[in-house]
Amino acid sequence: MADEVKKEVPARFKVTIDNITIEVAPGTTILNAARQIGGDVTPPAMCYYSKLQGSGGKCRTCLVEVEAGSAADPRPMPKLVASCRTAVMDGMVLKNITSERVLDARAGVVEFLLLNHPLDCPICDQAGECHLQDLGYEHGKEGTRYEFKRRTFEKEDIGPYIQLHMTRCILCYRCTYVADQLTDNRVHGVLERRDHAEISTYISKAIDSDFSGNMIDVCPVGALTDKTFRFKNRVWFTKPVDAHRDCENPKCCGKVTLWQRGDDVLRVTARKDQWGEVQSFDGKPGWICNTCRFDKKHSNDWVVEGPTKVSRHSVISQGHYIDMQMPKEIMPEVMGGRAPKLLMDIQDISEVNSVDIGLLPGPATSKTFEKKEQ
Amino acid sequence: MEFFGKTGRSARYLVVNADESEPGTFKDRYLMEFIPHLLIEGMITASYALGSKCSYIYIRGEYAWIVDILEQAIAEAKNNGWLGKNILGTGYDLEIYVQRGAGAYICGEETALLESLEGKRGNPRIKPPFPAVRGLWDCPTVVNNVETIAAVVPIINEGGEEYAKIGVGKSTGTKLISACGNIKKPGVYEIDMTISVEEFIYSDEYCGGMANGRKLKACIPGGSSVPILPANLLLKTAKGETRYMNYESLADGGFATGSMMGSGGFIVIDDSQCIVRHTYTLARFYRHESCGQCSPCREGTGWMEKILWNLETGKGKMGDIDLLWDIQRKIEGNTICPLGDAAAWPVAAAIRHFRDEFEWHVTNPDDAQRRNYGIGHYANPIPVPVTA
Numbered sequence: 229m230a231d232e233v234k235k236e237v238p239a240r241f242k243v244t245i246d247n248i249t250i251e252v253a254p255g256t257t258i259l260n261a262a263r264q265i266g267g268d269v270t271p272p273a274m275c276y277y278s279k280l281q282g283s284g285g286k287c288r289t290c291l292v293e294v295e296a297g298s299a300a301d302p303r304p305m306p307k308l309v310a311s312c313r314t315a316v317m318d319g320m321v322l323k324n325i326t327s328e329r330v331l332d333a334r335a336g337v338v339e340f341l342l343l344n345h346p347l348d349c350p351i352c353d354q355a356g357e358c359h360l361q362d363l364g365y366e367h368g369k370e371g372t373r374y375e376f377k378r379r380t381f382e383k384e385d386i387g388p389y390i391q392l393h394m395t396r397c398i399l400c401y402r403c404t405y406v407a408d409q410l411t412d413n414r415v416h417g418v419l420e421r422r423d424h425a426e427i428s429t430y431i432s433k434a435i436d437s438d439f440s441g442n443m444i445d446v447c448p449v450g451a452l453t454d455k456t457f458r459f460k461n462r463v464w465f466t467k468p469v470d471a472h473r474d475c476e477n478p479k480c481c482g483k484v485t486l487w488q489r490g491d492d493v494l495r496v497t498a499r500k501d502q503w504g505e506v507q508s509f510d511g512k513p514g515w516i517c518n519t520c521r522f523d524k525k526h527s528n529d530w531v532v533e534g535p536t537k538v539s540r541h542s543v544i545s546q547g548h549y550i551d552m553q554m555p556k557e558i559m560p561e562v563m564g565g566r567a568p569k570l571l572m573d574i575q576d577i578s579e580v581n582s583v584d585i586g587l588l589p590g591p592a593t594s595k596t597f598e599k600k601e602q
Numbered sequence: 603m604e605f606f607g608k609t610g611r612s613a614r615y616l617v618v619n620a621d622e623s624e625p626g627t628f629k630d631r632y633l634m635e636f637i638p639h640l641l642i643e644g645m646i647t648a649s650y651a652l653g654s655k656c657s658y659i660y661i662r663g664e665y666a667w668i669v670d671i672l673e674q675a676i677a678e679a680k681n682n683g684w685l686g687k688n689i690l691g692t693g694y695d696l697e698i699y700v701q702r703g704a705g706a707y708i709c710g711e712e713t714a715l716l717e718s719l720e721g722k723r724g725n726p727r728i729k730p731p732f733p734a735v736r737g738l739w740d741c742p743t744v745v746n747n748v749e750t751i752a753a754v755v756p757i758i759n760e761g762g763e764e765y766a767k768i769g770v771g772k773s774t775g776t777k778l779i780s781a782c783g784n785i786k787k788p789g790v791y792e793i794d795m796t797i798s799v800e801e802f803i804y805s806d807e808y809c810g811g812m813a814n815g816r817k818l819k820a821c822i823p824g825g826s827s828v829p830i831l832p833a834n835l836l837l838k839t840a841k842g843e844t845r846y847m848n849y850e851s852l853a854d855g856g857f858a859t860g861s862m863m864g865s866g867g868f869i870v871i872d873d874s875q876c877i878v879r880h881t882y883t884l885a886r887f888y889r890h891e892s893c894g895q896c897s898p899c900r901e902g903t904g905w906m907e908k909i910l911w912n913l914e915t916g917k918g919k920m921g922d923i924d925l926l927w928d929i930q931r932k933i934e935g936n937t938i939c940p941l942g943d944a945a946a947w948p949v950a951a952a953i954r955h956f957r958d959e960f961e962w963h964v965t966n967p968d969d970a971q972r973r974n975y976g977i978g979h980y981a982n983p984i985p986v987p988v989t990a
């Protein structure tokens with residue numbers, strides 16, 4: 229035992245994920261190593277949040293297969309592991325999208341997550357920026373095999389600014405970590421067990437804290453929504469711009485994204501990165517305070533920096549924002565140089581599609597589809 | 603102790619897991635109810651070996667009266683100088699506390715138990731780190747079952763080698779089996795692990811044979827989580843060898859044709875019982891006890907229960923059986939703690955060995971609804987063992 233500890237630990241660990249090898253610092257989790265590669269090699273993460281200590285391990289969407297545990301012990305692991313809570317070893321070989329077992333298990337997890345989730349995105353305020361939508365689209369099956377009633381809850385106001393619609397919650401526990409780690413006294417948590425488990429406040433207490441609004445930002449689904457924005461607009465009709473102000477609150481970074489329609493500020497959120505997490509500034513997570521989020525709804529309150537770079541490969545990117553950043557194309561690397569071949573582009577030969585929506589400069593309206601005189 | 607991690611903290615803890623909530627298991631109850639001093643003595647010895655100055659018994663909430671018994675035993679030990687400060691003049695201090703759970707099966711899982719003991723919601727922790735490295739209040743902790751700690755006493759008194767002479771192969775020492783179900787003499791039996799399953803069920807020394815003159819249909823040999831076995835595979839392994847009441851023999855054949863010793867809860871099922879209803883009951887239990895942390899277990903257990911309820915009440919479809927199989931397959935191995943596996947295995951084994959009975963429920967919905975389990979339709983011929 230003592231000998232093992234003395235053995236020199238290499239400064240960088242070599243890991244291979246889906247045939248791509250990189251070097252990462254010891255202690256890095258598999259998920260974060262995969263994020264360094266980027267693109268489709270990165271497992272989806274519905275509960276892990278790098279800025280919240282102790283998060284992860286719960287949703288099981290990030291399961292990956294360990295083909296070789298480490299250079300010292302290259303045996304495969306019998307079970308799939310949660311990549312968000314497993315640290316890499318030197319010489320580890322992992323399979324994510326190249327493993328049939330992983331894809332099968334992940335499709336199962338998506339089905340489980342959607343089992344009790346209402347499939348009514350058209351009336352949900354999160355639609356367009358919902359991680360569960362993305363997950364279902366990218367990793368789910370086309371139908372459901374569930375034939376029973378879904379669990380439902382009454383909507384609940386937790387405090388003046390936040391509404392909890394438990395029916396949509398996937399119990400990722402992120403908001404409880406926010407309450408634990410960002411606010412002064414935690415008054416909300418998880419009650420009950422099994423599929424009756426629910427996020428709630430202790431005896432319907434209002435949440436009253438400077439930083440409670442960040443729960444809305446970490447919630448991957450539409451369970452926690454901003455009451456000052458609810459049903460005011462669809463996110464893909466709004467224009468995100470980066471802005472800042474000198475916030476009096478020392479813990480608030482004051483750097484935000486304003487979601488505008490014309491000159492009106494409809495919503496204020498923290499700035500998000502390509503994984504949907506709040507960005508870090510100077511190594512510190514950019515949480516914002518409730519004053520910035522809920523009270524500063526005038527463009528005069530803010531110094532606008534410019535259009536937000538939308539880098540999340542999700543429905544929200546369909547809004548034709550000027551500053552779109554496409555996700556990294558990783559398939560050729562995963563397939564060892566072989567690239568998927570485009571057999572044909574249906575737009576080129578279609579006679580029924582009168583409009584190529586890929587070429588539209590903005591959202592389609594009924595005008596787009598009016599038959600042109602020939 | 604090499605087992606422990608070096609965290610630089612001084613405190614270490616011994617925690618006795620007395621949360622015994624596995625359906626069909628009631629051996630720890632017997633030990634604590636009738637010979638609590640065996641447990642206390644085992645704890646004192648084990649705590650001394652580990653260097654724990656403060657040890658806990660985490661007991662199932664429903665065992666309310668046993669708390670009084672244990673506390674009286676602790677008081678007696680204290681009054682006689684076996685517990686407290688400077689035990690018997692050795693300079694070693696030890697306190698033992700009894701903590702009652704609030705009625706959750708999941709708090710028997712060692713890390714959920716530690717969370718609960720710390721006063722938090724009983725959610726299993728994500729491992730690693732294991733309790734031996736970071737357990738109770740982040741300190742190295744050993745969690746052991748009541749029977750394990752009670753066994754310390756004879757091992758120390760007789761010496762390890764002498765104790766290991768009892769039993770066979772790797773199944774050394776004695777084992778407590780809590781037998782229940784359709785047998786003449788349910789109860790807790792201490793066995794040395796050399797007797798056959800057939801002898802255990804049919805001899806008058808143990809279960810005394812099947813009750814009401816019925817035939818043996820199936821048995822869950824190690825508490826509700828382990829795979830159910832039909833009578834023919836219970837008494838003989840797939841190779842045709844006699845099956846014995848020990849770890850190796852019960853597991854012979856893997857999950858395809860074998861089972862597990864598990865918690866020693868031996869549930870015997872006769873030919874008047876319905877396997878579908880039985881499987882439903884277990885699925886309902888696991889659904890109710892899932893902590894709800896990870897999605898496959900939280901959602902999958904509820905789904906399985908609902909499908910089984912449909913099958914049981916004559917509303918099932920043939921496709922439901924394959925669907926159940928697929929659901930259990932997607933839960934197993936993909937969860938945080940083994941409760942997910944424990945919920946999946948009984949369903950898998952019931953379908954594996956009793957598929958025709960599930961199909962009968964689909965094709966005879968009226969009979970199924972009338973609870974008319976004229977189980978004569980099932981698996982003919984049921985092997986009739988020679989009575990011992």
Ligand SMILES: Cc1cc2nc3c(=O)[nH]c(=O)nc-3n(C[C@H](O)[C@H](O)[C@H](O)COP(=O)(O)O)c2cc1C
Binds near residue numbers: 747
């Ligand atoms: C869902 C679940 C419930 C459990 N319940 C119990 C229990 O009631 N009693 C117990 O002794 N061990 C229980 N265990 C096993 C413990 O996690 C742990 O392995 C055991 O206490 C170790 O003791 P031993 O090594 O002495 O057997 C349970 C495990 C799981 C996954």
Ligand code: SF4
Binds near residue numbers: 396397400427451
């Ligand atoms: S309310 Fe949102 S953040 Fe909180 S547990 Fe549910 S899904 Fe997660």
Ligand code: SF4
Binds near residue numbers: 894
């Ligand atoms: S497997 Fe079930 S009981 Fe165990 S942590 Fe997951 S949800 Fe909780």
Ligand code: FES
Binds near residue numbers: 310
């Ligand atoms: S992100 Fe890893 S389990 Fe949820």
